[in-house]
């Protein structure tokens with residue numbers, strides 16, 4: 001297996017507030033990493049660093065990817081509740097190709113075909129001409145997923161993408177991610193809810209400003225770190 005991300009001795013502070021301390025880990029191609037940890041433990045900060053949104057860190061980060069287009073990002077919340085928000089599903093998803101456009105900004109027929117393909121794959125093809133504000137929370141999150149996937153990224157990073165969804169829709173969303181993962185998309189998913197993601201992930205990264213645990217969920221389940229943080233061992 002190839003390492004697609006290598007983080008070596010990462011340290012980061014917001015002013016005097018030390019948020020990430022001596023973090024080192026490797027993500028292999030095809031991994032599905034769940035990042036968990038308490039509130040304020042640095043999960044979003046770590047993601048922002050991986051996305052290149054924060055660069056004032058210490059340490060080394062190597063991403064074995066062609067360019068920034070190789071990383072897709074899905075944020076926490078749905079797009080909007082404004083029914084008059086002036087953009088359709090198709091228009092929002094195609095902007096996921098914007099950074100690939102050089103010179104002319106017009107989209108080609110192939111670009112629109114790619115949008116159709118990804119919308120169908122995520123089972124929202126029939127919504128393509130709908131205004132985004134008219135969709136449910138779960139549908140809106142699928143649109144954001146489609147926008148992130150339309151440029152065929154090799155890594156998909158999601159920051160609590162299901163926090164606004166009800167449990168059934170959340171489960172469907174996780175299943176969809178697993179299907180993408182099986183097609184060799186490396187996934188990094190921040191979640192508060194370790195128990196709802198454990199059956200999908202291949203590795204768990206437990207953060208509490210320092211790296212508490214990194215490895216398989218099976219090992220985490222039986223680890224002393226697990227007992228320390230949760231006060232119990234999860235039974236089979």
Ligand SMILES: Nc1ncnc2c1ncn2[C@@H]1O[C@H](COP(=O)(O)OP(=O)(O)OP(=O)(O)O)[C@@H](O)[C@H]1O
Nearest residue numbers: 014015017019037038039040041042043044045046
């Ligand atoms: N832009 C910022 N400026 C200053 N401090 C920040 C900033 N963003 C986050 N912090 C602080 O950094 C720490 C880590 O925040 P971060 O958002 O990375 O944690 P998190 O694990 O994602 O939290 P949560 O689970 O609550 O979303 C917190 O103490 C937070 O208050």
